Amino acid sequence: MNPPISFGIVGCGAIGQKRLAALPKGSLIAACDVVRSRAENLAAKAGPQCCATEDVGELLARGPDAIVIATLNASLAPIAERCIEAGKHLLIEKPVATSVEEIDRLSQKAGRSGSLVRAGYNHRYHPAIRKARELFDSGEIGPLMFVRGRYGHGGRVGYDREWRADPQLSGGGELIDQGVHLIDLAGCFMGDWNTAEGHATTYFWDMSVDDNAFISLRNAGGNTAWLHVSCTEWKNMFSLEIYGRTGKLHVEGLGGSYGVERLYHYQMSPEMGPPDTVIYEYPKPDNSWAVETEEFVTDISLKRIPVPGLKEARTTLEAVEAIYTQSGFLTRSAAV
Numbered sequence: 001m002n003p004p005i006s007f008g009i010v011g012c013g014a015i016g017q018k019r020l021a022a023l024p025k026g027s028l029i030a031a032c033d034v035v036r037s038r039a040e041n042l043a044a045k046a047g048p049q050c051c052a053t054e055d056v057g058e059l060l061a062r063g064p065d066a067i068v069i070a071t072l073n074a075s076l077a078p079i080a081e082r083c084i085e086a087g088k089h090l091l092i093e094k095p096v097a098t099s100v101e102e103i104d105r106l107s108q109k110a111g112r113s114g115s116l117v118r119a120g121y122n123h124r125y126h127p128a129i130r131k132a133r134e135l136f137d138s139g140e141i142g143p144l145m146f147v148r149g150r151y152g153h154g155g156r157v158g159y160d161r162e163w164r165a166d167p168q169l170s171g172g173g174e175l176i177d178q179g180v181h182l183i184d185l186a187g188c189f190m191g192d193w194n195t196a197e198g199h200a201t202t203y204f205w206d207m208s209v210d211d212n213a214f215i216s217l218r219n220a221g222g223n224t225a226w227l228h229v230s231c232t233e234w235k236n237m238f239s240l241e242i243y244g245r246t247g248k249l250h251v252e253g254l255g256g257s258y259g260v261e262r263l264y265h266y267q268m269s270p271e272m273g274p275p276d277t278v279i280y281e282y283p284k285p286d287n288s289w290a291v292e293t294e295e296f297v298t299d300i301s302l303k304r305i306p307v308p309g310l311k312e313a314r315t316t317l318e319a320v321e322a323i324y325t326q327s328g329f330l331t332r333s334a335a336v
Helices: 014-022 036-046 056-061 073-085 100-113 127-137 174-190 288-302 310-327 329-335
Strands: 007-010 028-032 051-053 066-069 089-093 117-120 144-152 195-201 212-218 224-230 237-244 247-252 261-267 276-282
Touching (some): 014 028, 014 036, 014 089, 056 073, 117 288, 127 237, 127 247, 127 276
Parallel strands (some): 066 089, 089 117
Antiparallel strands (some): 247 261
């Protein structure tokens, strides 16, 4: 039997707290944050075996087997580089980096060090998404035609003065924030795409990054994903629809303020007309973080390449960069 895997966490804010809750009990031995009080708070919740520090070097010196990185976007890749150079396995919060160039550098270093790197796209592990994948993979709705997705929230007072509104910290706006989740999920059903087009714009918030993005992805077979992400949604919402030739799968809600998570399975009959409908409802608290962490632990135990990993994170960021380039945001951000 393999010995238990020990963990460190870099970034002890809201996402770091979620990541701690998903780790095996007693497995966190070091918590790191530039604000020491946040690290101390998380370490106290983890247990007496966990130390708090402001220094990534000190965290590495504690000798964890694996590290979860849940910092601001601009810090993800630089911290990951240090950890990979130390031979650590990593779970890096989405979007993993702010550019394809950063992803490529991480891939090269991970190839040399043997580090296993999982991209933190927890939405893949929501129960409705997992059930949708099961039904899709079984051929229940026939060959894929297209995917349609919408994801949005309403922001809050002062949202345009937070770190997500600063391109130097975030790497972009709504597209690189919630948009990467939709792009990643689209890839789960349609595979690799060869065309990414769209438009990112700022309609409402007083910030130099986008608050809405419209995305069109097409693969070699002509299948399309048509996606919209927004932080002017006002009422939080999530919707992902997968259209096959004989049926449709519709995931809506993510729990909490996004509404109860449900999967609607619409199955066409040969004579067409109203479809047979089965509704799956998932009212329990979100367990996607825990399921994703279990996958990461299994990755390490089996020495298998994580999926999603750096390859999938790179593909998603390629689409982000293409749309930001088409919309002039990369040029604008560079000038800030």
